[in-house]
Amino acid sequence: MRTQGEIEAAVSDGITRFMQEFMGRGPKDIRTHLIGDLLLVRLQGILSAAETSLATVLPAERGRDLLKSVRTHLVENSRDRLQHMIEVASEMTCASMHHDVSTVTGEEVFVFTLREAPLVRTAKGK
Numbered sequence: 001m002r003t004q005g006e007i008e009a010a011v012s013d014g015i016t017r018f019m020q021e022f023m024g025r026g027p028k029d030i031r032t033h034l035i036g037d038l039l040l041v042r043l044q045g046i047l048s049a050a051e052t053s054l055a056t057v058l059p060a061e062r063g064r065d066l067l068k069s070v071r072t073h074l075v076e077n078s079r080d081r082l083q084h085m086i087e088v089a090s091e092m093t094c095a096s097m098h099h100d101v102s103t104v105t106g107e108e109v110f111v112f113t114l115r116e117a118p119l120v121r122t123a124k125g126k
Contacts, residue, residue, distance in 0.1 A: 002091070003123040007039075008032040010089035015041055015110065018085065022078060024048070027108070034120075039086060039112040047106040055103035064103045071108070075099045083112070092118045 002010075011032040020026040028045025047055070047067075055063045075082070083094040093115040101108045 001119055001121045004034050004120045005123055007034055007090050007118060007120065011039055011041060011086060014085040014089055015043070015082075018078070018082060019043070019046065022081075023074065034090075034118070037092075037114045037117040039090065039110075039114065041110040041112070043108040043110075045106055046101070046108045047103070051103075052106070067103050068101055071101045072099065082110075086112045086114075090114060090118045092116060 009032075011034075012030045015032070016026045016030055023046075025046070025048060027043035029043070031042045033040045033042075051067055055067050057063060079097060083097055086094045086097075094112055095115050096113040098111040098113075099109070
């Protein structure tokens with residue numbers, strides 16, 4: 001049985017590795033929070049220079065919509081891989097995955113719903 005921090009760290013590592021291998025670059029910062037049966041993952045600094053340019057050079061809504069659409073399709077095509085990684089890290093079945101990206105702040109958010117809250121052990125020294 002893992003601690004909450006160990007689960008959160010495993011998820012952060014897995015998402016970072018996925019972003020580096022599949023999307024071509026990792027986040028500048030990543031935070032994962034286990035809240036009951038929810039895993040919330042917030043990535044910052046995820047947009048490449050080309051993506052930032054795309055979101056600002058074209059008319060705002062067109063560039064934003066195009067960037068969000070491409071990112072959404074890439075993530076959806078990797079849904080099984082991401083959910084498997086979450087299941088290995090949390091030792092629980094992943095029920096659903098939700099995703100969004102902000103072209104304004106360069107943040108990306110994943111929310112994973114687990115079938116149930118993982119059992120966690122108390123970290124030493126707490």
